[in-house]
Amino acid sequence: ETGVTxxxxxxxxxxxxxxxxxxxxxLGHNAMYWYKQSAKKPLELMFVYSLEERVxxxxxxxxxxxxxxxxxxxxxxxxxxxxxxxALYLCASSRLRWGTSGWEEQFFGxxxxxxxx
Amino acid sequence: DQQVKQNSPSLSVQEGRISILNxxxxxxxxxxxxxxxxxxxxxxxxxxxxxxIKDKNEDGRFTVFLNKSAKHLSxxxxxxxxxxxxxxxxAASVARDDKIIFGKGTRLHILP
Numbered sequence: 236e237t238g239v240t241x242x243x244x245x246x247x248x249x250x251x252x253x254x255x256x257x258x259x260x261x262l263g264h265n266a267m268y269w270y271k272q273s274a275k276k277p278l279e280l281m282f283v284y285s286l287e288e289r290v291x292x293x294x295x296x297x298x299x300x301x302x303x304x305x306x307x308x309x310x311x312x313x314x315x316x317x318x319x320x321x322a323l324y325l326c327a328s329s330r331l332r333w334g335t336s337g338w339e340e341q342f343f344g345x346x347x348x349x350x351x352x
Numbered sequence: 353d354q355q356v357k358q359n360s361p362s363l364s365v366q367e368g369r370i371s372i373l374n375x376x377x378x379x380x381x382x383x384x385x386x387x388x389x390x391x392x393x394x395x396x397x398x399x400x401x402x403x404x405i406k407d408k409n410e411d412g413r414f415t416v417f418l419n420k421s422a423k424h425l426s427x428x429x430x431x432x433x434x435x436x437x438x439x440x441x442x443a444a445s446v447a448r449d450d451k452i453i454f455g456k457g458t459r460l461h462i463l464p
Contacts, residue, residue: 239395277356278396278441278454291451325395333445333452338384341452343395 238262239344241326247350250316256347258309258326266332267309268341269301270325278325284309285332316351323348355379356444358455366463371429373458375442378423382444386452387416387427390439399440400427429460437462 239260248254260267269281283291284303298320300312309326325346329339357376365371373387383404388396402409402416402425409416415428429436442455 244393275456277354277456280451293451327395333449338401338445340398343388343397345393345395 239326239328239342241324241344241347243347244345245348245350247352248313248316249352250318252316253312253314255313256311256324256326256349258311258344260307260309260326260328260342260344262328262330262342264328264330264342265306266329266339267303267306268327268329268333269309269311270327270343271322272325272346273319273322282311283332290332313349316349318351321349321351353378354455355382356442356453356455358440358442358458360458361456362459362461364461364463365432367434368431371427371432371436371460371462373427373429373440373442373460375425375427375455376423377425377444379444379446379453380423381446382453383447384445385416385418385425386443386445387414388441388443388454390441390457396441432460432462434462434464436460 242257266285270278272278281295282301287303302310323346326344327341329341386401387399389399390396400414418425439457439459441457443452445452
């Protein structure tokens, strides 16, 4: 496997379910990101991790809980979601955290298409 | 309020002609701009970028133009090829900031 992978690719869950999204990067990067793309809206940054430490939380509701056990893996734990949380969730990684030393290319995974019923 | 706007949701261009994708921004503090390309079922991939100290950056068939006074940038693809059919996202950032702000995207269709 190369690049950034995400599993599952599609997920349908009820509002009372608990599920997790997984992201793995094989690029040796030190920063990882979760983005959300809702229909007809721009990509929105949710969380940033640098060297496994969370450095950014863009006022995301607590029903989304990230976890970064090591620099290669990133999880997004979901519980008691709402239908408006249905979206494409994208993971990305970069060599260093964006802004640390100017521009760093972010490499995106294919995303998980989440539907909350 | 959107800081990065792509006002054309879609654009159709004949193969071989020039494709011009436009982007406007409101934050005068932005000093780095990027274009990403996204195919269906794939994540966005970086295409080309430009720093605010330049007004043009060229990479093969792709050229990005920046007009700071108008807070406008554009991506030119020439000649357009069938593989260019994708969604193109404009994005902007402030140096030393954590965030890249994305536009909603423009879907480009290259017609045979």
